[in-house]
Amino acid sequence: MRPMDAEQLRECGHRMVDFIADYYKSIEAFPVLSQVQPGYLKELLPDSAPNRPDTLDALFDDIPQKIVPGVTHWQSPNYFAYYPSNSSTAGFLGEMLSAAFNIVGFSWITSPAATELEVIVLDWFAKMLKLPSQFLSSGKAAIIFFTLGGGVIQATASEAVLVVLLAARDRILKKQGKKSLEKLVVYASDQTHSALQKACQIAGIFPENFRVVKADCSNSYAVAPETVSEAISIDLSSGLIPFFICATVGTTSSSAVDPLHKLGKIAQAHGMWFHIDAAYAGSACICPEYRHHLDGVEEADSFNMNAHKWFLTNFDCSLLWVKDRSYLIEALSTTPEYLKNKASQENSVVDFKDWQIPLGRRFRSLKLWMVLRLYGVENLQSYIRKHIQLAKHFEQLVLSDSRFEVVTPRNFSLVCFRLLPPTFEDDNGRNLNYSLMETSNSSGKIFISHTVLSGKFVLRFVVGAPLTEERHVDAAWKLLQDEASKLFESLYIINAGAH
């Protein structure tokens, strides 16, 4: 066994590159949503690990035969579900190089390039988004005290919101005493990603103190700041301690944009932490014409967007900026003897282990650096614009068919739509739209997902896979129309029979 022989790596690596390039070449041939049944793989693989090595040939036989059928093809041009998870040649090269170095970059010393490149590309990105200068690694947050901001790559937006919630929790508990935990209140709209709820569970926020403010169609599912204000007043008068507001730019269900400026002012008035989750829509804000969605970010304590969603950077790569890093470090730092080193002790470097949950960390800045370098800002803007254009096109198609409705105004590349239920259906179209989704997805030709808005079962069509062209959107729409026709046909037959 020569597990790290350079020539063996070369030979196997080339073979894998060809396999992957061929996969992308033929990606449209696979059902985009995997059609296997639960437990399929157990039937195909042995019960225990082999004692003796298998050949590379055996492995390359098994991948297409046993693994690929169980893959849902997120990179397929016919993938329109959830939000995208972009891959690209640049992102892929970055993953390769990162896997090759295979460092564990907890402290600066464990690979200075990993920490320093991360600081640099996060500054680049902050400038692309025109974030306030306090979010830069050289930024100053306060006027009196000298504090530093900066960006860091988290694995996911869930971890980003968790670490800032912990920073905010410990900041307020330091003032109020740790027994005040039971009084801490978090505010967010009911359209906020479930990651916040999970973060609250983890941080020990009492469930009854997670204030979920209803957002409805009157504001296109953005939260009304007055409602947040009122909730805070009530809580204050009950002796509770409001300490955290989370706003979203591009909610998961419908891409709604919360009013950042007003929410930020409310947070400020009460000394609360203000976090902005722009996981999906943040990418669009590198285009001047969409940047206004971030107006008000200057009020935020922390801001997050996922380069791994819609920015051609392979998963995982979630970018988090804070105005004052000291709160993160205070909440998350531990320095046992075996991790001490001169550079860290002299405080001359950043140790990102103290900005995140895990100790170890991959060299993730490489892939983001490669995406920015190999594509350039202008191309990346065009890429975003093209997807939004395709979503507009899909929206027009939906509007042109009176059997359908567009449920909420489209902001970015997500269209929320549904089939209008016939009057004799009493579930507000739930079954009908569920069936439309299931039959379309089980055709293997497209993959879309759903949500519920104001009690309506709504279909979500997101443009964002790197290979999607107009023809894919058109074909998807044709499939949806055809399936809808079939559904209506059987529905009217059944209904006619029932009368």
Add this chain to the structure above:
Amino acid sequence: MRPMDAEQLRECGHRMVDFIADYYKSIEAFPVLSQVQPGYLKELLPDSAPNRPDTLDALFDDIPQKIVPGVTHWQSPNYFAYYPSNSSTAGFLGEMLSAAFNIVGFSWITSPAATELEVIVLDWFAKMLKLPSQFLSSGKAAIIFFTLGGGVIQATASEAVLVVLLAARDRILKKQGKKSLEKLVVYASDQTHSALQKACQIAGIFPENFRVVKADCSNSYAVAPETVSEAISIDLSSGLIPFFICATVGTTSSSAVDPLHKLGKIAQAHGMWFHIDAAYAGSACICPEYRHHLDGVEEADSFNMNAHKWFLTNFDCSLLWVKDRSYLIEALSTTPEYLKNKASQENSVVDFKDWQIPLGRRFRSLKLWMVLRLYGVENLQSYIRKHIQLAKHFEQLVLSDSRFEVVTPRNFSLVCFRLLPPTFEDDNGRNLNYSLMETSNSSGKIFISHTVLSGKFVLRFVVGAPLTEERHVDAAWKLLQDEASKLFESLYIINAGAH
């Protein structure tokens, strides 16, 4: 811009494979510990992202010139610091394929193969380690209630201990009421990884209730179970609630092994959660002659080892098994409408999002599957044995030079040693050994790290990089001897001058 063009991917991918194979071929030529100064990269890179794309050639010029000098080469055969982070051809191929699919496997439906392969390889691994059957995905934990165990891949051991601490916390709080948080007590030795302290901070355990039990040289830095028992009794009589014990197999400082069986019985007697952290040494336990270090694992509620340390599986890949998955799920599950799907609702599948902190997850089981298949259990055992043999060899070398001492008995592939201080030094050899480490590391020829045991500044020499051979160990020892001679020489000159 064709960010996902198959032929472009092929061309660039082949070029990157050659770059990486060449890197491994010449890896001994680089200083193993990066010798750059803080801030080096800022001088070399522009202030903002390029508007127009750079060429691939420019990128391939920059990587060796600007990035590689800032890399600490964890895969170098001369890397003996911390614990290893193994790469291998199989692990690398797995990372490539995972990056190519680039799925976000939060639920079964998002790629059934990702979830199912993970369940299968974790079962394989549990069998290799001879874990009790309750840890298998089909295992039953309790006699009366039907419960299921199983394994899951976490990113890091830090996240593994955090999720089980949260599961244990919420299990006890459900009984005692959530206001009892302030009474919950965690027990572990002072040799336990700092990840546990961080997990306690995150989970809101009161700092004064994190019971750090002293372990000393009389037990080779394993914790004495009686001390834990006594601490629990005292806490119970003060009205506190002991709820979590963490034992370690292969501590970070010195590879000590806590007495699992006795600690497990104590935990059981008090209805506490018992977690075992075998992050590093777990790999050795696939060899029958080292398996006894896991005796007592049958008492544990959860068990963790890192395949990304010493098992040729690229970072990150931390394996966690639990006997009863329901506590994890209860603590970490959220199911918003937009993630609901038939398979999940029917409870016919595992959704690993509910076993971990983040929502999204990479297809990490691929690399572990490839390592197991392409190397086979027997080869993997030989690989572990070879490293332990090399560590024994190093230990003999240290013992043969009377200027040095081996500080604690060697268990696996870590040797803890130091230069004995001359009698006229009054810092117990701290400066001397610190200097030996710094001069050796700054030569670029080896990288070792340190710890402190019973007040002694101790050097850590770990064999574990995939390319390390006897000649590297011999050369490292020669360097250490030479540097020691130089240090003593200058020390005696200074001392003679001072008198």
